[in-house]
Amino acid sequence: MKMSFRWYGESDPISLEYISQIPGMRSIVSAVYDVKPGEVWPEESLARMKEQCEAHGLVFDVVESIPVHEDIKLGRNNVDELLDVYCENIRRCAKYGVKCVTYNFMPVFDWTRTQLDKKAPDGSTSLVMYWDQMRGLDPLKDDIHLPGWDSSYSQEEVRELISAYGAIGEEGLWRNLEKFLKKVIPVAEECGVVMAIHPDDPPYPIFGLPRIITCEEHLDRFLKIVDSPANSLCLCTGSLGCAKTNDVAKMVRKYSEMGRIGFMHIRNVKIMEDGSFEERAHLSRCGSLDIYEIVKNLVETGFDGYVRPDHGRMIWGETGKPGYGLFDRALGATYINGLFEACEKDRK
Numbered sequence: 001m002k003m004s005f006r007w008y009g010e011s012d013p014i015s016l017e018y019i020s021q022i023p024g025m026r027s028i029v030s031a032v033y034d035v036k037p038g039e040v041w042p043e044e045s046l047a048r049m050k051e052q053c054e055a056h057g058l059v060f061d062v063v064e065s066i067p068v069h070e071d072i073k074l075g076r077n078n079v080d081e082l083l084d085v086y087c088e089n090i091r092r093c094a095k096y097g098v099k100c101v102t103y104n105f106m107p108v109f110d111w112t113r114t115q116l117d118k119k120a121p122d123g124s125t126s127l128v129m130y131w132d133q134m135r136g137l138d139p140l141k142d143d144i145h146l147p148g149w150d151s152s153y154s155q156e157e158v159r160e161l162i163s164a165y166g167a168i169g170e171e172g173l174w175r176n177l178e179k180f181l182k183k184v185i186p187v188a189e190e191c192g193v194v195m196a197i198h199p200d201d202p203p204y205p206i207f208g209l210p211r212i213i214t215c216e217e218h219l220d221r222f223l224k225i226v227d228s229p230a231n232s233l234c235l236c237t238g239s240l241g242c243a244k245t246n247d248v249a250k251m252v253r254k255y256s257e258m259g260r261i262g263f264m265h266i267r268n269v270k271i272m273e274d275g276s277f278e279e280r281a282h283l284s285r286c287g288s289l290d291i292y293e294i295v296k297n298l299v300e301t302g303f304d305g306y307v308r309p310d311h312g313r314m315i316w317g318e319t320g321k322p323g324y325g326l327f328d329r330a331l332g333a334t335y336i337n338g339l340f341e342a343c344e345k346d347r348k
């Protein structure tokens with residue numbers, strides 16, 4: 001397993017020096033943030049990222065993410081041109097040492113929460129999604145601004161996108177994903193990059209938008225489209241774990257055994273009675289997921305891909321990007337490292 005940490009580049013309030021001080025930290029997960037989706041990433045930006053990481057004894061070998069342009073997901077006229085740009089970005093990442101590229105295929109919104117700073121009894125804050133706050137919201141009628149949504153879309157654009165996705169439906173989205181994979185995976189294979197798709201967060205339809213990377217049946221279908229280790233999963237326990245019907249530990253064992261997990265996002269969530277969920281500390285007893293079971297399944301199947309502690313809470317008075325503070329993610333990394341050490345020693 002290769003332990004990693006997400007870093008948002010020079011604008012991230014958390015320094016590479018601090019990240020390098022987390023015990024066992026190896027890799028940096030980052031991206032080029034100064035260009036829009038559908039544009040070619042400047043080589044200078046990649047070279048600089050690599051240099052900065054190396055100066056702190058870290059390796060820049062995971063990209064999260066190269067965003068997939070909405071026109072690719074919708075299969076619009078300019079899709080071939082956009083796919084060429086996407087492939088060029090994979091080649092450029094590989095040239096600067098990147099081994100794994102994460103992306104998602106979620107329509108319009110990357111992730112959905114209703115509050116980013118819900119206070120727990122202990123004073124920590126975290127991201128939550130409460131159905132009480134979601135119900136009654138209709139982006140086709142109201143001007144909705146949920147936290148975390150791309151504010152660059154106007155209300156009119158959001159409506160237009162939602163109706164365009166409604167028109168293609170789930171099967172249309174699968175078709176466009178297939179076209180994407182058939183173009184992109186051979187390029188990834190050629191340059192030694194593993195493409196790792198991130199599941200939909202949460203893994204069910206929101207506002208009628210189709211969502212397909214959601215459950216075991218759909219992950220099976222996804223992996224069969226291009227049956228290659230370069231076509232892999234970024235298995236995010238917290239995203240898949242928001243649906244009670246997903247047995248995350250079992251999925252981890254199955255896909256790791258198949259050699260089809262490139263990247264593990266490990267975090268815990270607490271699913272509430274009505275299906276709402278709260279992000280919690282990584283520890284098994286803090287949420288609904290058995291993180292020990294998940295790590296044990298990885299170790300027993302010989303997992304050697306990347307792992308990162310996913311979202312953390314805000315604790316000890318830290319402020320910053322919700323989910324991406326230093327302290328709780330560092331605690332998460334240490335906890336996960338401990339589980340790996342124990343499981344690996346048990347195995348011998």
Ligand SMILES: [Mn+2]
Nearest residue numbers: 236239265310
């Ligand atoms: Mn994730």
